[in-house]
Amino acid sequence: MPTVTVRNLDEDTKRGLQQLGALHGRSMEAEIRAILAAAVRTTTAEDLRATSAADSNRPGLAERIHQRFVDLHLDGELVIELPDRTTTTRPNPFDDAASADADDPAPR
Numbered sequence: 001m002p003t004v005t006v007r008n009l010d011e012d013t014k015r016g017l018q019q020l021g022a023l024h025g026r027s028m029e030a031e032i033r034a035i036l037a038a039a040v041r042t043t044t045a046e047d048l049r050a051t052s053a054a055d056s057n058r059p060g061l062a063e064r065i066h067q068r069f070v071d072l073h074l075d076g077e078l079v080i081e082l083p084d085r086t087t088t089t090r091p092n093p094f095d096d097a098a099s100a101d102a103d104d105p106a107p108r
Helices: 011-023 028-042 045-057 061-072 095-103
Strands: none
Touching: 011 028
């Protein structure tokens, strides 16, 4: 039989499941199995189609990203303050090692 692990279950929910199980004379695990089985039994194909249709009407990732950043645009111009570029560059830490290898005539 397959195993399902539920992570990050808050303490109130866990305690409630334990209490429901005790009320019905079964363990918390047996109570969870009963709840899941009842939920699957009462879900119809029509329910699944309705859920799928509702999900298809939800905006996609690109639309959600656009909505998040739409306030940054004014009259088509992007309004983001960019910091000034610096002209300093960081030295390459491998320059010394590469030049030392080039000067070394003996192969390793």
